[in-house]
Every structure is written in C-alpha cells, then in structure tokens.
Amino acid sequence: MRKWMPDIQERCRFAAAAALDLIFPPRCPLCDGLLQKGEHGICARCGKTLPYVTEPYCMKCGKALEEENSDLCPDCRRIAHAFVRCRSVFVYEDRMKSAMYRLKYAGRKEYAGALAKLSAEYLGDWIRQIGPDAVVSVPLHKSRMRKRGYNQAALFAKALSERLGLVCRDDLVMRVKKTLPQKNLSRSERQKNLKKAFKIRQNDVKLDTVLLVDDIYTTGSTMDALAETFLQAGAKSVYCLTICTGRGRRSL
Numbered sequence: 001m002r003k004w005m006p007d008i009q010e011r012c013r014f015a016a017a018a019a020l021d022l023i024f025p026p027r028c029p030l031c032d033g034l035l036q037k038g039e040h041g042i043c044a045r046c047g048k049t050l051p052y053v054t055e056p057y058c059m060k061c062g063k064a065l066e067e068e069n070s071d072l073c074p075d076c077r078r079i080a081h082a083f084v085r086c087r088s089v090f091v092y093e094d095r096m097k098s099a100m101y102r103l104k105y106a107g108r109k110e111y112a113g114a115l116a117k118l119s120a121e122y123l124g125d126w127i128r129q130i131g132p133d134a135v136v137s138v139p140l141h142k143s144r145m146r147k148r149g150y151n152q153a154a155l156f157a158k159a160l161s162e163r164l165g166l167v168c169r170d171d172l173v174m175r176v177k178k179t180l181p182q183k184n185l186s187r188s189e190r191q192k193n194l195k196k197a198f199k200i201r202q203n204d205v206k207l208d209t210v211l212l213v214d215d216i217y218t219t220g221s222t223m224d225a226l227a228e229t230f231l232q233a234g235a236k237s238v239y240c241l242t243i244c245t246g247r248g249r250r251s252l
Helices: 002-023 074-078 095-105 111-130 142-148 152-164 187-194 221-232
Strands: 085-091 134-137 173-175 198-200 209-217 237-245
Touching: 085 111, 095 111, 095 209, 095 237, 111 152, 111 209, 111 237, 134 152, 152 209, 173 221, 187 221, 198 221, 209 221, 221 237
Parallel strands: 085 237, 134 209, 209 237
Antiparallel strands: 173 198
C-alpha cells in the first residue's frame, strides 16, 4: 500500500489542478488572455517579448541601467544597503505594470506560479549559487492581509521554492507596524515609515543565508529594513529577489 501512495497523491494533485483549470481557466500574466492548449504559464505571443532585466544592470540592487559605464546605479553609489545583492527578473514597465497590479489587487493569484516558473528558468542558477537556507517573502501587516486576502509575495515565494527545491519559511518574521503605502514616499520617508516595522518571531535565526522575495523593487528600503531585522537576529547574509524592478534613475 505504501509503495503506491506517492503515485495516488500525484494523481489526486493532477486531478485537482485539472478541475481548477476548468473552473478558473489559466491566463497569461502579461496580457491576461486565456492560455491555449499546449501553452503553460504564459502565452506564445508574450513569450517572444518578455521584458527581462538584461545587462547592463546594477551589480548591487539589480536595477536595469541606462548607462553602461558603471557597475552601480545612482542610488547604490551613495547608499549602503543591508543586503548583499538583489536581482530582479523583469523591468517594471508597460505590460509588467499591469501584470503586477492584477496579481496584487485583482485576485490573479494564479500569476504567481507562472511568474515563479519564468523566474526559476531565468535566475535559478544564481539562486542555487548563493545557496539560501530559506526563502522568505516580505510579510503584510495583518490588517492589509485581511483586506486583500492573500500576500502576492508569499504565493510567489512558495511557488519559486517548490520549483527550485528550496525551503520556504514564512513563519520567521512578521510585520508589526501598519506602514503607509510606500509608492509616493521619498527614500527618507520610506526609511522612517519602515522603522521597527518587522519583528522576528523567534529569539534567534539559525540561518546563514536568507533570500528575501518581493514583487517590486523600488528604492530597496523595505528589503533593507527586513534584511537588518534578520542580520540582527543572527543571519549571516541576506540576498534579495523581486519579480520586477525599475531603471537606475536617481530617486528622491
């Protein structure tokens, strides 16, 4: 009986996934169109023009660079980040802006799996190279979690971890401060907004390397605040990964 148990479980998972596809047909994250037979995660048309972050990009925060004569973006030339390095998969422009909005606010939770697949294919080697002991998503405050119903970063982190065979630990840290939306704040306002925003749930963190995961990288203030929290709790190094990032223009 035990010999056949894994096969039965796999068949059940496949049947459940097929049933969900019938009720909620999978859509392409970039154009939101229904996927056709044989298309997996992303439609064939969008697959030809994916806006990946390619060289040159900032060697610290991963932003796409507009100038090729520097290894760092203007922000990282003057700011000391708490994380070792951040990488992002896509440039936050045009279709990706719409995709992130639908993932975050329009209930398109299925996008997380498709974007995790593309991210694992594009940056899987880099992630394996740093060898994280755990993948941790940026947590939402409980009030925002109740309102939205899900954490898009957590969905992405879980799907990415499963694809790469890594441990996902969303039980390690929580957001204890109800922060203001970061979008329209300057970097100094973001830092003040995030002060003491995160708290480790345990007395210490027995992890050498942590990979923090979020949806969009802007100034890095959130990643810095969370990285500092983990470093103070005993982690030795913190890396970051986001689905999208902007270009290396000087921020306020």
